Amino acid sequence: MVTEFETPETLSWHIAAPVSAFPADGGACVKIGERQIAVFNFSHTNEWYACQNMCPHKMQMILSRGLTGDQNGEPKVACPYHKKTFSLCTGENLNGDDYRIETYPVRVEAGMVYIGL
Amino acid sequence: MKNIVVAGNGMVGYKFCEKLLARHNEGLTDGGQFSLTVFGEEPRPAYDRVHLSAYFSGTSADALAMAPASWYADNGIDLRTSQCITHIDREAKTVTTHTGQVVAYDTLVMATGSAPFVPPVPGVQKDGIFVYRTIEDLEAMLAWGKRATRAVVIGGGLLGLEAAKAALDMGLETHVVEFAPRLMPRQLDEAGGAMLRQKMEELGIRIHLSKNTAEFEGYDRVTGLRFADGSVLEADMVVVSAGIKPRDELARQSGLAVGSRGGILVNDLLQTSDPDIYAIGECALHNSMIYGLVAPGYDMADIVATQLLTSTSAKTFAGFDMSTKLKLIGVDVASFGDPFCEQIPHRTIVWEDRLAGVYKRLNITEDGKHLLGGILVGDAEAYNMLLQTSKNRMVLPPTPEDMLLPTRKGDTSSAGAGVMALPDDATVCSCEAITKGTICTAVTEKDATNILAIKKCTKAGTGCGGCVPMLNDLITETLKAQGKIVRKVLCEHFDLTRQELYDLVRINGQKTYAEVLAQYGKGCGCEVCKPAVASVLASVHNQLVARQAVIQDTNDKYLANIQRGGTYSVMPRIAGGEITADKLIVLGEVAKKYDLYCKITGGQRIDLFGARVDQLPYIWEELTDAGFESGHAYGKSLRTVKSCVGSTWCRYGVQDSVAFAIELENRYKGLRSPHKLKSGVSGCARECAEAQSKDFGIIATEKGWNLYVCGNGGVTPRHAQLLATDIDRETCIRYLDRFLMFYVKTAEPLQRTAPWLDKLEGGMAYLKSVVIDDVLGMNGQFEQEMQHVIDTYQCEWKSVVDDEELRSQYRHFVNAGDTDETLAFVSNGRGQKQPAQW
Numbered sequence A: 001m002v003t004e005f006e007t008p009e010t011l012s013w014h015i016a017a018p019v020s021a022f023p024a025d026g027g028a029c030v031k032i033g034e035r036q037i038a039v040f041n042f043s044h045t046n047e048w049y050a051c052q053n054m055c056p057h058k059m060q061m062i063l064s065r066g067l068t069g070d071q072n073g074e075p076k077v078a079c080p081y082h083k084k085t086f087s088l089c090t091g092e093n094l095n096g097d098d099y100r101i102e103t104y105p106v107r108v109e110a111g112m113v114y115i116g117l
Numbered sequence B: 001m002k003n004i005v006v007a008g009n010g011m012v013g014y015k016f017c018e019k020l021l022a023r024h025n026e027g028l029t030d031g032g033q034f035s036l037t038v039f040g041e042e043p044r045p046a047y048d049r050v051h052l053s054a055y056f057s058g059t060s061a062d063a064l065a066m067a068p069a070s071w072y073a074d075n076g077i078d079l080r081t082s083q084c085i086t087h088i089d090r091e092a093k094t095v096t097t098h099t100g101q102v103v104a105y106d107t108l109v110m111a112t113g114s115a116p117f118v119p120p121v122p123g124v125q126k127d128g129i130f131v132y133r134t135i136e137d138l139e140a141m142l143a144w145g146k147r148a149t150r151a152v153v154i155g156g157g158l159l160g161l162e163a164a165k166a167a168l169d170m171g172l173e174t175h176v177v178e179f180a181p182r183l184m185p186r187q188l189d190e191a192g193g194a195m196l197r198q199k200m201e202e203l204g205i206r207i208h209l210s211k212n213t214a215e216f217e218g219y220d221r222v223t224g225l226r227f228a229d230g231s232v233l234e235a236d237m238v239v240v241s242a243g244i245k246p247r248d249e250l251a252r253q254s255g256l257a258v259g260s261r262g263g264i265l266v267n268d269l270l271q272t273s274d275p276d277i278y279a280i281g282e283c284a285l286h287n288s289m290i291y292g293l294v295a296p297g298y299d300m301a302d303i304v305a306t307q308l309l310t311s312t313s314a315k316t317f318a319g320f321d322m323s324t325k326l327k328l329i330g331v332d333v334a335s336f337g338d339p340f341c342e343q344i345p346h347r348t349i350v351w352e353d354r355l356a357g358v359y360k361r362l363n364i365t366e367d368g369k370h371l372l373g374g375i376l377v378g379d380a381e382a383y384n385m386l387l388q389t390s391k392n393r394m395v396l397p398p399t400p401e402d403m404l405l406p407t408r409k410g411d412t413s414s415a416g417a418g419v420m421a422l423p424d425d426a427t428v429c430s431c432e433a434i435t436k437g438t439i440c441t442a443v444t445e446k447d448a449t450n451i452l453a454i455k456k457c458t459k460a461g462t463g464c465g466g467c468v469p470m471l472n473d474l475i476t477e478t479l480k481a482q483g484k485i486v487r488k489v490l491c492e493h494f495d496l497t498r499q500e501l502y503d504l505v506r507i508n509g510q511k512t513y514a515e516v517l518a519q520y521g522k523g524c525g526c527e528v529c530k531p532a533v534a535s536v537l538a539s540v541h542n543q544l545v546a547r548q549a550v551i552q553d554t555n556d557k558y559l560a561n562i563q564r565g566g567t568y569s570v571m572p573r574i575a576g577g578e579i580t581a582d583k584l585i586v587l588g589e590v591a592k593k594y595d596l597y598c599k600i601t602g603g604q605r606i607d608l609f610g611a612r613v614d615q616l617p618y619i620w621e622e623l624t625d626a627g628f629e630s631g632h633a634y635g636k637s638l639r640t641v642k643s644c645v646g647s648t649w650c651r652y653g654v655q656d657s658v659a660f661a662i663e664l665e666n667r668y669k670g671l672r673s674p675h676k677l678k679s680g681v682s683g684c685a686r687e688c689a690e691a692q693s694k695d696f697g698i699i700a701t702e703k704g705w706n707l708y709v710c711g712n713g714g715v716t717p718r719h720a721q722l723l724a725t726d727i728d729r730e731t732c733i734r735y736l737d738r739f740l741m742f743y744v745k746t747a748e749p750l751q752r753t754a755p756w757l758d759k760l761e762g763g764m765a766y767l768k769s770v771v772i773d774d775v776l777g778m779n780g781q782f783e784q785e786m787q788h789v790i791d792t793y794q795c796e797w798k799s800v801v802d803d804e805e806l807r808s809q810y811r812h813f814v815n816a817g818d819t820d821e822t823l824a825f826v827s828n829g830r831g832q833k834q835p836a837q838w
């Protein structure tokens, strides 16, 4: 899937890992430069999402280990620590708290996953 | 066109706007068209002050708003925040704000609320002294609290205790100072106040009674309080919560009549001494009463809104019930009706249990027919029902003392069913004045079958929230009365209860989450249904959870317990708490090699903390090589069977409790269940293994064993109940197989055995008839299924250690061999490490 991005001129695509490195309907963490990015493979809907690995609640590098799913169709991830859930589209916290996370576009090409930063 | 101006945009001011629009939309229009202008002194639109403390636990200011700014705009209301009205010209009928804005009114509604009363104690202006009323107050407290260590709250009333709990939750040493000789003097009697004090002190809040603050010490910031008796209490933060003072300054200055002790005087129509000016909410003085609660304020708002829209309104304010239930402080406290009955002849029934910290008092009429009021401390579950009984003057049962006894909900005659006895016009939600009849109709006719739908459809439960438990009971009982079964479905993705899903999976044999979702669910699933389905799959098939890591909850995913900072703890099984010296040495060596923090747990095991995710398989490899296996400390499954040393060593012991504990732990290890299972075996009645606080506990007798089930420690400790007496080993195991399988099959997700028993119709008597008398005819199947679980047991750690593919999941980055460099440890000062602060 290719996610359109509003400001393509500021976006550069980084190699993350081969598709096979990511569990079906699960997540994994990749390192891009010094950044930790959580990448999620929703094989059920054939969509990919990426966001910061750090949970803004207690600043833990953990979101890639969270359970994924959807809330009324909106893809989300739940932090393993206190189950705060975040939209993987908007980065908004879905429990009504003020936290939000950065999300990034994902591109899959020839078996390789790329993240746009 | 009539110009209506509202002074004050607090909870009641907002409710007035809402009611005005609602009544207008309902067709009340003979008052003609109107325009609405609202002035609020605070920087943001009205918010839910009642739930202000939720701001401390992370609820944002936006989430607390009664309605967003756009709501006012969308409804044509001219809301002007950060505007304080400083002048009313009653001749010209205009108001003027502090920035000079002038607006003309035909009708002015004063909803200026109240301000905290701050006693004029010398030094009260010092830094570090706060009040507790607005979001800005809380922001200031939070900022200051970061550097403070000891907080003192002045005032042991409703708000003071709430503020104290907030200070405690901020991590501060917390004290409460009260002028009166008891806590909550206006709601509680002496015994009730004493019980509340005991409860607050158990929470860690220190209480000082009969203390009169004479001075705040410190140069420019507060360092302590000096009392009239000369004693001193050090503090670097003070919250003053000594009562409220109606904001009548504007009214006073405009020549409106005010009470001698404050408050804008109003008549039954809520008009002030100027008939074009009304006062509602906490600033209004009606019949010598200031109502410091939202519900009466909302009632006033509705009365004025209705009056303004009709030329002939007969609706008047007739006073209000001041019953209250304290929320949020971790202790149930409530008082209702007339809690003291000082003036009325009455009889009193008191129930007191000092051990459990429960005090209840009911005042009933001399003929024993009606309830006049009462006090509940430590257990206020019956509050709503008792309040309704007294408000509606319902006739009491012949033994009213039964209403005070702790309810064992397993009895079918539980509190829940009692709600149906209320008359239809009983007000269930007093904030919104919603009757039982309205709620039942919403359930039957508008299909509002859950609490969210009820809130949306009737607005009940949207105010203080105190009536929500009763709403739930009403929904359940109404549905039951209609012959509809009430089902607790898993989540939005599965319209099935756990038990229904369990049966489907057992009969149809699905093995993966994807199959289950495709067959019975919709969407992508979520963090609720994935672990629930994982638990069902594991209970039914006992296959390796590691094969479906992506649907497992936090700890099951990596077969270890996640801890602060992102590392895990590793806890091998030490059945019955018995371990050889050689094995102890292995644990020590492994801990040393991987630099792990060591701690003995409450379940007689040894926990090794601080392992990185990539280290886990290596640690398990060393442990399993030495004969250890997984302790399932991470799973919703059997944890430990704790034992005392029993008859082999102990001079009192009558049976070999250690051997039995080891046998049971090895039998049920690996059994996946709706929640964790803990157990204990004691060698005699002295009960050193605390078996009665476990999901299943066994105590030796001269003749055999006594079996107890459905106890737990934790947030709501429960004693296990006796299932069978003096049974032999084999019978005990047979009963346990059946009991455990019955629980595993029928409980809700994350429901432990005690709450499961509470919900089981027929309670303990029914459980006995299933397990012992086989009334369901299921025992053969239960035993067979348990045998399957036992036969297919495998050590989950070993399975990962031996499988390259599973092992490869244990790394932090999938595209780099690095470990997570944000992991950080510091010394704990006692020779071991701990994670850096989060």
Ligand SMILES: Cc1cc2nc3c(=O)[nH]c(=O)nc-3n(C[C@H](O)[C@H](O)[C@H](O)COP(=O)(O)OP(=O)(O)OC[C@H]3O[C@@H](n4cnc5c(N)ncnc54)[C@H](O)[C@@H]3O)c2cc1C
Residues within 6 Å of the ligand: B007, B008, B009, B010, B011, B012, B013, B014, B039, B040, B041, B042, B049, B050, B051, B052, B053, B083, B084, B085, B086, B111, B112, B113, B114, B132, B133, B134, B159, B162, B247, B250, B280, B281, B282, B283, B291, B292, B293, B294, B295, B297, B327, B464
């Ligand atoms: C921490 C806390 C917990 C509480 N818990 C409960 C509870 O559990 N149950 C319960 O029933 N009640 C509770 N209360 C009380 C409840 O919040 C009040 O009864 C309710 O807020 C009263 O509403 P009001 O609109 O009359 O006053 P307020 O909410 O105080 O609103 C008045 C508003 O008018 C503004 N104002 C004042 N003068 C002017 C002026 N001249 N010009 C413009 N604006 C002006 C003020 O700034 C304020 O925003 C609690 C209160 C607090 C502080």
Ligand code: SF4
Residues within 6 Å of the ligand: B644, B645, B646, B647, B650, B651, B652, B653, B654, B657, B682, B683, B684, B685, B686, B687, B688, B689
């Ligand atoms: S419960 Fe009885 S047998 Fe066990 S240690 Fe205590 S006294 Fe001894």
Ligand code: SF4
Residues within 6 Å of the ligand: none
């Ligand atoms: S009581 Fe339990 S949950 Fe609370 S800090 Fe201790 S280990 Fe953690």
Ligand code: FES
Residues within 6 Å of the ligand: A055, A056, A057, A058, A059, A060, A079, A080, A081, A082, A083, A084
């Ligand atoms: S650390 Fe993520 S929810 Fe608390």
